[in-house]
Amino acid sequence: MIGKPRGTRDFLPDEMAKRRQIEYEIKKIFEGYGYEEIATPTIEYLDLFTLKSGEQIIEEIYAFEDKSGRKIALRPELTAPVIRMYVEKLQMEAKPLKFYYFGNCFRYDRPQKARYREFWQFGCELIGSNRVEAIAELIAMAHDILKSIGLKNIVLRIGNLDILRRFLDGIGANDKEMMRLIDKKDFEGIEKKLKKEDMDEFKKFIEIRDINEINFKEAEKMKEILSLLDEYSIPYNLDLSIARGLDYYIGTVFEIDAPKLGAEKQIAGGGEYNLVTLLGGKHISTAGFAIGFDRIMIALEMENYKFFEEDKPIYIAYINGMLKEAIKISRLLRKNGIKVEMDLMSRNISKSLDYANKKGMKKAIIIAPDEWKNGKVLIKDMEKGEQKEAEIKKIADGL
């Protein structure tokens, strides 16, 4: 027997129906904010990702050479491909551009709870504006999506890298290593790098919960964004310790957690970034976020979310020798937009209804010679156990 590669999953019908339901809900909300769906290839040139994140991430990427020796990667995330697409052919379009997407991504990580080697991400990019109304709407939309699909326990934290870097400048500690330690919340590591009084300052700084306590000029924009979020009635926590590991992030950043998920609790994250020039485009403001689709599915399950149940098909059982009549009825119903499943195993009526019952079908149509002669079939209600005759011509009305 051949299994599936490590960290990948099969989705059975029940789970797939749930995923499609949530997928549909999320798409509706993106579109409600004027975002349009796009898709990019599953494979890209490896350089697209190393340019942005450095050579060391090759370790965590599924990368290979194609038959002509080109270095190809399975996409580990979707922001870089979207910006690549923008630089390639959309630079002269009217701004802002608002794109959303849903796709599978691949990372060569150690699988664990809520972390897989193939996983699905929703995301969006807003290209062309970094004004306060743009960033506020982006954050409000992220929160709106998660609340609208029915998640109850989520926490939105908003930070600002300009403010954080300005503070670190003040204590002479604005470097990559420091940002990495802050991102990891490695307070022991941070303590080793700072003088005692600076460490005290730092602790005080990241405890700040009211933006008005900050007097840097970098905080002015942040104040406006937060006041707009109040207008959207979005609850948030100021968290100036959000660092985001990579240095192309700038300005406003945010993360949304589902605390119940434990170690892998972050379900969405994003902010402002500079990637366009890195990929050869003319400078323009960009911001976006990604939502971990698998994680929100797990979070919904943990909250005992009630998923909508799809209608089962109408089942068609028929007496031996009535196969062609069964096909006629199937075609008639399907033409009327009704889901139909007919017996495909030459079962007798008894076994046929047994099957329909096990599959949870609500209604069965029984086709038999005596009724057929009179232009009729039997419609059976599987739950009540009652059945009645129905004229073939009016059959669609009776269901």
Next chain:
RNA sequence: GCCCGAGUGGUGUAGCGGUAACAUAAGGGACUGUGGAUCCCUUGUCCCGAGUUCAAAUCUCGGCUCGGGCCCCA
């Protein structure tokens, strides 16, 4: 890459040195025109490899996969 735990029919479990069992599901039949019950039949299992032993599902080691945690998380 590291640490802990676990892998027995499709699914859920028992057996824990003496050659695999139970339940359930699936397919067929009893029932040639009516489901959920009952009975019968059929199919199918020790994650992989090496070692110890007269004998390994059982003990040992390695690998793989899964679950949990660390690292990482664009």
